[in-house]
Amino acid sequence: MKTSTNNPHPETQILSTSTAGSLPKPAWLAQPEVLWSQWKLEGKELIDGKHDALRVSLQEQQQAGIDIVSDGEQTRQHFVTTFIEHLNGVDFEKRQTVKIRDRYDASVPTVVSAITRPKSVFVEDAKLLRQQTSQPIKWALPGPMTIIDTLYDDHYHSREKLAWEFAKILNQEAKELEAVGVDIIQFDEPAFNVFFDEVNDWGMACLERAIEGLKCETAVHICYGYGIKANTDWKKTLGSQWRQYEVILPKLQASNIDIVSLECHNSRVPIELLELIRGKKVMVGAIDVATDTIETPEEVANTLREALKYVDADKLYPCTNCGMAPLSRHVARAKLQALSAGAQIVRTELCA
Template identity: 75%
Template sequence: MSGAGSTAVNTLLPTSIVGSLPKPAWLAKPEVLWSPWELQGDALVEGRQDALRAAVHEQQRRGIDIVSDGEQTRQHFVTTFIEHLDGVDFEKRETVRIRDRYDASVPTVVGAVSRRQPVFVADAAFLRQQTDRPIKWALPGPMTMIDTLSDHHYRSREKLAWEFATILNQEARELEAAGVDIIQFDEPAFNVFFDETKDWGIAALERAAEGLRAETAVHICYGYGIKANNDWKATLGAEWRQYEESFPLLQQSSIDIVSLESHNSHVPIDVIELIRGKKVMLGAIDVAREQIETPEEVADTLRRALEFVDADLLIPSSNCGMAPLPRGVAFDKLSALSAGARIVRQELGVDVGVGAGVGVG
């Protein structure tokens, strides 16, 4: 199989995950975000492929319709991509404030950024070989990339974002050619830098997605279930309305799918109305706690969402990546997600395998 649109989901409410799955212990230390590899050299290459195979197997076994790599071949959802670019010095590091939330040691932009060769395309082609289901691949968005660096060259967040958007578009086009059906851009920075999102963030995102025949998605979340993010969430009050800043802009954009955090959050469900007409990848699984949702809890989240999005545009998913969770917990959450979606499909009078298609036809 090759080329965009090689596969399509014919299930109403097709399930998916939006980010990472936990890596096996022989590949990286369990329950640690961005853990170093336990293997080296050829053993690491083989180990990452084995982990990707296992992630695909578990997704399919647990009833996930749109399959991803679970980020098994990368340590970090942003910096693993940046590591492969020219113009960034990973030895020269500085401490910066990430998304106005926590301090982190990051690499430095020391020259013009460019991509000498594909970064994830070989891994995506390997994923394509493992399944006949539609596949989704995630890339960091331009604004989130610049927020994970110290820039000593461009001296302009906007200029650097546009450079990254061009590089991301090159990568996305090659991912599409490798058979990826949905290309997801992760932009948690959209929930923090509202003025930049409006002034150039959406435009840079559209540049990254320009000319693609594969479906495009943007994922905007409140972060992994780690202390820094949980502490920040505790300051946001009884209702989290950050999506009200970006959703009206995205509703008018060329992006096909908008992915948001919902279950067990303080995001008012009616914000989905702001992206009416777009496909909605709704987080119906909480990644900030180990308690496994019941299928009925998942179904209830989906039912409430259906007041604001048509059923043929709803994609049940996880809130964010699950890398810090115990592996068994993450997999059981996948089972709950698919079981909850099945309940709602049955209530809608639609059998599995019948419904609106997802993916490029």
């Protein structure tokens, strides 16, 4: 694994585990098991509370045996909107209803003028995480296409133009995160699983612009969404095989992205589609985030064994299917423990 040039950490072990992104927040910070949950604190208490939650989230990952750790998105209300809140050009009071991911209606803020980033968004949080651990750390940012799908555009009047503006801004943020010691910068692009023509026409190019010039490792996370009703209902319409990855994986295989993070366990994605990104590092989703059922270590191991038919062992990273913010902390902890235990089973088999 490449590491940030100013912060050389030890190489990670084979089958290093990670999470896709969000983890449940403590009940004293925000209402648990809810997306877009309102903060329960204000002012300096909120800042301190977010940072306390980040420390707790890190500790829970470490206790579960997660190798590549993150902030659990504890300082964010939502993986997209919290980034947008820190930019100029978006009016959160002027709201419109749009269909997100061509799937469900949501009230979203409006782009009213040119998008600019007056200062870094997550750098101080990333510094805090870096200070807390010597383990490799991963930081997630929303991808350009997924951002624009969560806004109403009343200024650029072009999804492509707006995406390019966000790609430039994300690149600025990513370079600052790299500079404070982030080892992997991940771009969350669930929209890639929906808007195939746009991915082909400009979406992939915008993602490449977002990672331009980075020396740390880069990842893209593409899944079928949080375990919320709108997403689970959508999955029921996709038939016996989910082949969306078949369209986008060849493009990712030819891209400069280092790691591709995908949903695998309990999904109807044909596992053999992983062959389409042979040679890339793959974060294989071996934990289902759409159910409270705790996977057994052997179930995790089975998913990883299947993935190893198409991904070389030194390029496979056991992971969760998506973020776990809507789950209870008890369930999330147990699932992370199962992920680590399952990875250890396969790691032992590979080393035998």
